[in-house]
Amino acid sequence: MSDANRHDIDALNSLIETTLDSADGYEEAAKETDVAAYRDRFVKRAGERRRVAADLQTAVRGLGATPEDDGSILAKAHRAFLDVKHALLRDEQAVVNSVENGEDFIKGKFERALEDDKVSATTREVIRRAYLTIKDGHDEMRDLKHALEGADGRPVTTTTPDGRPLSM
Numbered sequence: 018m019s020d021a022n023r024h025d026i027d028a029l030n031s032l033i034e035t036t037l038d039s040a041d042g043y044e045e046a047a048k049e050t051d052v053a054a055y056r057d058r059f060v061k062r063a064g065e066r067r068r069v070a071a072d073l074q075t076a077v078r079g080l081g082a083t084p085e086d087d088g089s090i091l092a093k094a095h096r097a098f099l100d101v102k103h104a105l106l107r108d109e110q111a112v113v114n115s116v117e118n119g120e121d122f123i124k125g126k127f128e129r130a131l132e133d134d135k136v137s138a139t140t141r142e143v144i145r146r147a148y149l150t151i152k153d154g155h156d157e158m159r160d161l162k163h164a165l166e167g168a169d170g171r172p173v174t175t176t177t178p179d180g181r182p183l184s185m
Contacts, residue, residue: 131144
């Protein structure tokens with residue numbers, strides 16, 4: 018493997034790690050929510066993130082290296098913290114906010130990779146294609162977060178058919 022490939026491999030492996038963290042985060046959010054529509058969205062996004070990671074892993078193999086196949090320890094610790102927070106709050110807004118914060122992070126990381134002038138044109142194109150899916154997920158979670166906040170920035174709440182409060 019050439020030194021020219023090393024930077025591309027490092028950039029791709031970093032994105033793989035973050036994308037796997039994102040998939041794990043979506044899977045965790047799907048477990049945490051009580052709202053079926055959110056659960057379905059989160060499961061769908063987790064699958065998309067796994068496919069993006071697989072595409073990035075293929076690119077690393079094409080460069081003659083072994084791709085990352087696991088998320089980061091820091092992300093696992095962060096998800097454990099969010100589990101505790103959600104257990105204490107039992108608030109759908111907290112779940113959506115956590116997902117949206119993660120989306121801001123991954124979107125920014127992909128944008129920085131796209132701006133990296135040391136990345137080859139071929140790798141940049143792989144990253145650009147992956148970014149389109151990442152950005153779509155980011156925008157969906159941003160819109161969901163804002164819909165939950167309502168016009169005054171506070172969560173909008175309704176009740177379920179059995180009278181339990183439900184954040185929308």
